[in-house]
Amino acid sequence: MPSFLQARSFLFDGVAYEALKGNLKDFTLDKRDYLEEVIGIITRNIHPPTKDLTDLTSVKLWSLSPFSRILHISVDKFLRQLAKEAEESKLSASDRMGIGELLHGGGTAQIHANLLKLWGSEVPPWHFYPLVPGDGSDLGRLDLRSSQETKGGSACDIFRTFICSSGALLDLASTCMKPFQNYIGRTGSWHIDQKVNQLRTLSLQQIYEHAASNSTGRMTFAASIRTCSMRSDIEFFRALRVLYKQKTTIYKRILSFRKPIALRFVKFRLYHRRLVDIQEIDAIPPESEKHEYDYSPMPADTVPPIGPKLLMHFFLHPDHAAMQPILLANIPKRKKDKLEPCQIAGSSMGWGIDITTGVDHLKLFGLGFLGTLASIVFGVAWAIVRRDIQGGFAVAGFMLTLAVTTIGSLRALDL
Incomplete structure (x- = not known):
C-alpha cells in the first residue's frame, strides 16, 4: 500500500490537479454578461421597423416614444416568461441565475433602452436582419427539454439555443407589432402608417x-x-x-x-x-x-x-x-x-x-346562338307584321352578319 505522502503527491502534484486549478480560476474570473447576450439574440432575430424593404429608412426616436411604455411591458413579460421556461427546462443553474438577475436587476429597462436605440438609429442598406420567424432566423418553437441537450456546444451556444427555441422570444416578436399598430391608428399620420404596414409585414416570414x-x-x-x-x-x-x-x-x-x-x-x-x-x-x-x-x-x-x-x-x-x-x-x-x-x-x-x-367555347357558342335566334325572330316578326318575308329575312341576315363580325372583332382583339 502506498504511503500518505506518495498518495498526496500523486493527487495534488500532478498535471491533472494543476489543470483543474486553472479551469476553476478561469471559470471564476470569466463572468458572462447575460444582458449583452440576451440583447444580442433579440436584436439579431427581430427585424426593426422600416418603411420599405428597398428603402431602409429608420423610424426616429420621437415617433417611437408613444410606443415606449408598451415595449417596456412586452420586454418585462418576455423576461418573466423566459425565467419560467428556464425553470421547466434543463437549463443550467448559472443560466437560470443569470436570467433571474436580469429580471430583478433592471434588465427590463436596459433591454428596452437598447431596442429603442436600435430601432431609432440609421440602418446601413447592406445590413441583414432575418425575418421573424424566418428561414434565416434562429427562431422556432422547438422542444425546450431536448434543445438543451446540445452535444459539443459551449455554454453560450446552449443558452442562445434555449432563448431562440423559447416561446418567450416568439411572443415578444409578435406582440411588439400589435401595440405599435394600435398607437399609429390614433395618430392619423400617413407617413408613420406606411412604416407600420411594413412592420406588420416583416413580423412574418415572407x-x-x-x-x-x-x-x-x-x-x-x-x-x-x-x-x-x-x-x-x-x-x-x-x-x-x-x-x-x-x-x-x-x-x-x-x-x-x-x-x-x-x-x-x-x-x-x-x-x-x-x-x-x-x-x-x-x-x-x-x-x-x-x-x-x-x-x-x-x-x-x-x-x-x-x-x-x-x-x-x-x-x-x-x-x-x-x-x-x-x-x-x-x-x-x-x-x-x-x-x-x-x-x-x-x-x-x-x-x-x-x-x-x-x-371560352360556351360563351362563343352562346353568343352565336343568341345572334342566330334573334335574327330568326326578327325575320319572322317582320314577315308577319309587314307581310314581306324576303325583306324581313334580308334584314335578319344583315343582323346576323353584324353579330358574326362583332364576335370576330372581339376575337381579333384577343379579348
Whole structure:
C-alpha cells in the first residue's frame, strides 16, 4: 500500500490537479454578461421597423416614444416568461441565475433602452436582419427539454439555443407589432402608417407563390401571392382567383372570349416589367434549390405534385378545397422575398404556377346562338307584321352578319 505522502503527491502534484486549478480560476474570473447576450439574440432575430424593404429608412426616436411604455411591458413579460421556461427546462443553474438577475436587476429597462436605440438609429442598406420567424432566423418553437441537450456546444451556444427555441422570444416578436399598430391608428399620420404596414409585414416570414397569367393574350406577366399567413387550401385558391381577376376589368371579363383552362407548374425566366418566358412545363424546383424554395415533401414524390385537373377544379371552386393546408404544403413557395430580375444578367429563373387561358367555347357558342335566334325572330316578326318575308329575312341576315363580325372583332382583339 502506498504511503500518505506518495498518495498526496500523486493527487495534488500532478498535471491533472494543476489543470483543474486553472479551469476553476478561469471559470471564476470569466463572468458572462447575460444582458449583452440576451440583447444580442433579440436584436439579431427581430427585424426593426422600416418603411420599405428597398428603402431602409429608420423610424426616429420621437415617433417611437408613444410606443415606449408598451415595449417596456412586452420586454418585462418576455423576461418573466423566459425565467419560467428556464425553470421547466434543463437549463443550467448559472443560466437560470443569470436570467433571474436580469429580471430583478433592471434588465427590463436596459433591454428596452437598447431596442429603442436600435430601432431609432440609421440602418446601413447592406445590413441583414432575418425575418421573424424566418428561414434565416434562429427562431422556432422547438422542444425546450431536448434543445438543451446540445452535444459539443459551449455554454453560450446552449443558452442562445434555449432563448431562440423559447416561446418567450416568439411572443415578444409578435406582440411588439400589435401595440405599435394600435398607437399609429390614433395618430392619423400617413407617413408613420406606411412604416407600420411594413412592420406588420416583416413580423412574418415572407413566403411567396408566383403565378404567371397571360393577361394580354400575347405576353405573360408574373404576380405573387404572400402565403406566409395562409392556414388552409381555401385561402390559397381564393387568393389565386382574386389575383387573376385583378388583372382584368369587369368589362373585359364580360366581353372576353378567354377563360382559364388549366393550371400548370412551370419553370420560367423573369424579365423587367414582370415579363415571363415559360421555359418548362410540369416543373418544380429541385432539391438543390431548397435555400430558395420550400415545399413538402422535398424531393417531391411525383412531378407535378398536384394534377392539373384538381388544381383547376379548386381554382374554379375554392370553397371545395380543404380547411387545412394539405395541398398548400405541396406547392413550391419562394422564401424570404419575391423573385426579381437580376440587375446584372437582366433576368432570373424561377418556378411557379401558370394560369393558362384559352377560348371560352360556351360563351362563343352562346353568343352565336343568341345572334342566330334573334335574327330568326326578327325575320319572322317582320314577315308577319309587314307581310314581306324576303325583306324581313334580308334584314335578319344583315343582323346576323353584324353579330358574326362583332364576335370576330372581339376575337381579333384577343379579348
